Amino acid sequence: MPFWRRESATPFLLLTPAMLTMAFVVVFPLVFSMYTSFTGFRLTKPASLYDWVGFRNYARILSDPEFWIPFGRTVLFLTVVLNVEFLLGLGIALLINRITWGQRTLRTIMMFPMMFSPILVGFMFKFLFNDNIGIVNNALQSLGLSDGAIPWLVDGKLAFFSIAIAEVWMSTSVFAILLLAGLFAMPRDPLEAAKVDGCNAWQTFRHITLPFLMPFAYIAMAIRSLDVARAYDIVTVMTDGGPAGRTEILWTLIGRVGYDNSRMGMANAMAYVSTILSILFTWYFYRKLVAARRYMGGAQ
Amino acid sequence: MRKITALMVGTALVAVAGMASADETWGDYAGYTLRVKLIGGAQYEKLYAEIPKWEAATGAKVEIVSRKNHFELDKEIKQDVAAGTIDYCVASNHTSFAPQYGDIYIDLNGVMKPEVLAEFDALALKNATVNGSLVQLPRHSDISNLFYKKSLYEDQANKDAFKAKYGYDLAPPETFDQFKDQAIFFAKAPDFFGTQFVGKDEAITGRFYEMLVANGGALFDENWNPTFNSPAGLKALMWFKELYDAKAVPAGSLNYLWDDTGMGFASGTVAMDLDWAGWAAFFNDPANSKIAGDVGLVRAPKGDGGKRSGWSGSHSFSITTTCDNQPAAVSFVTFLTDHDNQMIEARQGLLPTRTQVWKDITAEFEAAGNPFMVEVFNTYSQSMAEDAFTPPLIEPWIEVSNVIWPNLQKGILGEMEPQAALDDAAAKAKVIMEDAGYIK
Numbered sequence: 032m033p034f035w036r037r038e039s040a041t042p043f044l045l046l047t048p049a050m051l052t053m054a055f056v057v058v059f060p061l062v063f064s065m066y067t068s069f070t071g072f073r074l075t076k077p078a079s080l081y082d083w084v085g086f087r088n089y090a091r092i093l094s095d096p097e098f099w100i101p102f103g104r105t106v107l108f109l110t111v112v113l114n115v116e117f118l119l120g121l122g123i124a125l126l127i128n129r130i131t132w133g134q135r136t137l138r139t140i141m142m143f144p145m146m147f148s149p150i151l152v153g154f155m156f157k158f159l160f161n162d163n164i165g166i167v168n169n170a171l172q173s174l175g176l177s178d179g180a181i182p183w184l185v186d187g188k189l190a191f192f193s194i195a196i197a198e199v200w201m202s203t204s205v206f207a208i209l210l211l212a213g214l215f216a217m218p219r220d221p222l223e224a225a226k227v228d229g230c231n232a233w234q235t236f237r238h239i240t241l242p243f244l245m246p247f248a249y250i251a252m253a254i255r256s257l258d259v260a261r262a263y264d265i266v267t268v269m270t271d272g273g274p275a276g277r278t279e280i281l282w283t284l285i286g287r288v289g290y291d292n293s294r295m296g297m298a299n300a301m302a303y304v305s306t307i308l309s310i311l312f313t314w315y316f317y318r319k320l321v322a323a324r325r326y327m328g329g330a331q
Numbered sequence: 332m333r334k335i336t337a338l339m340v341g342t343a344l345v346a347v348a349g350m351a352s353a354d355e356t357w358g359d360y361a362g363y364t365l366r367v368k369l370i371g372g373a374q375y376e377k378l379y380a381e382i383p384k385w386e387a388a389t390g391a392k393v394e395i396v397s398r399k400n401h402f403e404l405d406k407e408i409k410q411d412v413a414a415g416t417i418d419y420c421v422a423s424n425h426t427s428f429a430p431q432y433g434d435i436y437i438d439l440n441g442v443m444k445p446e447v448l449a450e451f452d453a454l455a456l457k458n459a460t461v462n463g464s465l466v467q468l469p470r471h472s473d474i475s476n477l478f479y480k481k482s483l484y485e486d487q488a489n490k491d492a493f494k495a496k497y498g499y500d501l502a503p504p505e506t507f508d509q510f511k512d513q514a515i516f517f518a519k520a521p522d523f524f525g526t527q528f529v530g531k532d533e534a535i536t537g538r539f540y541e542m543l544v545a546n547g548g549a550l551f552d553e554n555w556n557p558t559f560n561s562p563a564g565l566k567a568l569m570w571f572k573e574l575y576d577a578k579a580v581p582a583g584s585l586n587y588l589w590d591d592t593g594m595g596f597a598s599g600t601v602a603m604d605l606d607w608a609g610w611a612a613f614f615n616d617p618a619n620s621k622i623a624g625d626v627g628l629v630r631a632p633k634g635d636g637g638k639r640s641g642w643s644g645s646h647s648f649s650i651t652t653t654c655d656n657q658p659a660a661v662s663f664v665t666f667l668t669d670h671d672n673q674m675i676e677a678r679q680g681l682l683p684t685r686t687q688v689w690k691d692i693t694a695e696f697e698a699a700g701n702p703f704m705v706e707v708f709n710t711y712s713q714s715m716a717e718d719a720f721t722p723p724l725i726e727p728w729i730e731v732s733n734v735i736w737p738n739l740q741k742g743i744l745g746e747m748e749p750q751a752a753l754d755d756a757a758a759k760a761k762v763i764m765e766d767a768g769y770i771k
Contacts, residue, residue, distance in 0.1 A: 072413075074409040074410065074413040075409055075412050075413075075431050075432060075433055075726070076433065077412065077413055077415065157586075161583060161591065162521075162581050162582045163521075163524070163527075163581040163583060163595050163598070163600060164594060164595060164598050164600070168521075172521070178521075179520070179521050180520060180521030180581060180582050180583075181582075182582035182583050183583070184583055184586040185582055185583050185584075185585050185586055185744075190586075269586075270531075270586055271531055271532060273530075273531045273585065273586065273736075273737065273740055274530065274531060274586060274740040274743075274744060275585075275737055275740040275741040275744050275746050276740075276741075287733060290405075290406040290409060291402075291405075291406075291729055291730070292733055293409055293730070294730075295413065
């Protein structure tokens with residue numbers, strides 16, 4: 032009897048369409064883009080797809096500070112943005128959880144920033160932080176808090192801060208929603224037991240609520256770390272990585288090399304090196320997630 | 332009843348006659364759908380509102396498969412080239428971008444009527460030509476001239492103080508040195524600035540390039556070796572740096588693009604603005620601008636080489652080599668750039684590419700009693716005729732620009748010595764030119 036007629040083959044046959052689909056939409060593009068990273072492929076010259084250059088693109092990247100400085104900046108950006116989003120999201124979730132009237136409306140309003148296109152958010156914050164006609168400087172000057180035009184998008188630290196604010200404004204609700212879902216799912220018994228045992232509010236939060244919420248927080252962080260590591264639209268609109276490369280992050284650099292300069296082979300090599308970052312963050316958060324669940328007596 | 336029938340027949344005959352006339356002009360492509368990719372944005376949309384007229388005249392339909400800003404459109408077209416999916420007939424183009432696209436667009440010299448091409452400005456057509464092929468039909472052009480706030484120059488106290496400080500009379504600047512003196516003189520940061528500049532992307536590369544040329548320098552020598560790190564290039568970079576250090580420009584200038592400079596000048600907080608004509612009507616419109624009625628205009632200043640800055644280019648339309656109905660595409664791009672449609676764009680201040688439209692739009696503004704717009708078109712007409720030059724029409728131009736502008740910023744901000752910043756950019760540009768095969 033041929034293999035495909037045996038009963039044991041049925042699961043494989045049933046899975047075949049799904050496997051083929053996965054191969055077509057995931058594996059093939061990955062293999063193709065990896066192949067191009069070993070070529071001198073230029074978008075505007077399709078024939079260059081066959082210019083095999085071996086590890087030359089990778090060798091150039093590994094020895095190029097103009098790649099590693101944005102790499103380091105992206106790690107810093109991720110760290111700052113994820114922590115701020117977590118703290119704000121936790122605060123918002125705890126506050127909304129306490130509300131007994133109008134909670135659904137507030138939950139919906141909280142989602143509004145996520146509904147904006149990142150490009151629009153970038154333009155909005157670019158004009159808010161414009162040093163000459165921007166509302167932030169005008170407000171600071173009108174209130175007497177500043178007598179100069181603060182160059183929000185030019186000074187290296189301030190530009191980093193301004194972009195982080197835009198990113199945090201748009202996506203804090205991801206944390207808030209996931210943590211709120213955690214709060215809704217939280218059993219009342221441990222909280223009541225803590226009250227009976229005489230725990231104060233801080234002790235209850237620190238030793239019961241927070242550990243219970245941490246698996247939700249790590250899921251949010253894993254999702255957002257992939258998002259933020261690919262931050263492109265907001266940064267492109269607000270500073271385009273400048274001035275003088277002061278806000279250059281991986282994806283503005285890769286976008287410029289791949290599209291503006293048409294060097295897609297080199298850009299793909301950069302992208303593959305940068306995936307190390309995403310893999311490291313994802314691995315770290317999943318380890319923390321498993322540890323948090325183990326602490327709560329969940330899955331091993 | 333007989334009268335009604337006669338009226339209906341008469342109306343139908345007039346309609347048929349009208350259609351016949353239209354058909355003779357634009358052709359008959361009934362049932363055909365023309366796929367196009369167009370540049371989007373407020374100042375470009377008025378023209379697209381005319382497309383239904385072409386559809387009515389030809390019986391064809393226009394499907395706009397993409398409408399994005401030029402940078403996004405550029406990325407999309409490059410993806411189409413890489414994927415081999417150019418399944419549209421017409422695309423917006425620009426003289427600075429066109430050399431990148433290889434041979435995806437047809438030579439219009441072979442397909443457009445010579446008498447139609449003869450109605451276009453010869454320089455605009457020359458600048459639209461890549462490797463001897465007219466790959467784009469210019470839609471409107473741009474070049475910058477100097478807008479200024481007139482009242483500042485009429486103020487006697489300003490005149491006296493300026494003369495005492497700089498030793499010459501206060502008048503709209505004729506040279507970039509005077510431009511710098513006056514910008515520093517008028518600046519009272521953070522409330523008021525002498526001028527401003529676009530500070531990133533190809534925008535600042537272009538400004539640097541035109542000042543380099545005005546100073547007597549060049550981007551490349553005859554063998555395509557970069558030469559912009561010359562004394563003329565250093566002088567151009569120092570112009571930006573000295574204005575920035577003197578706080579004569581807004582601190583955020585290095586992050587500014589065209590919208591920021593236009594809005595900044597219209598806000599009344601800037602004395603001078605080197606900008607394109609597309610802002611002219613906006614600057615003088617009391618509904619949008621705080622300086623309406625107080626706007627003066629002179630030609631762009633001269634550099635040390637005695638030449639005026641004149642970085643110029645044209646937005647344009649191209650027809651793909653894969654187009655399945657080239658006559659329809661030719662008809663469409665001819666329609667979009669015909670006299671009446673260029674008049675529509677010119678009324679907004681966009682510079683036409685047909686010589687007759689220059690005359691007619693000026694006459695129209697004269698008749699309407701709008702001396703400001705007459706002055707705008709006269710000034711820009713002169714600079715298009717005498718000062719205009721494009722960046723090198725070479726495939727790696729944008730890539731070269733992308734190594735120049737970050738280093739200009741480093742030089743301006745003091746992160747690198749200006750000469751070292753230019754030398755470093757020139758070394759990187761040389762590698763690009765070698766990789767692209769221009770330097771053997």
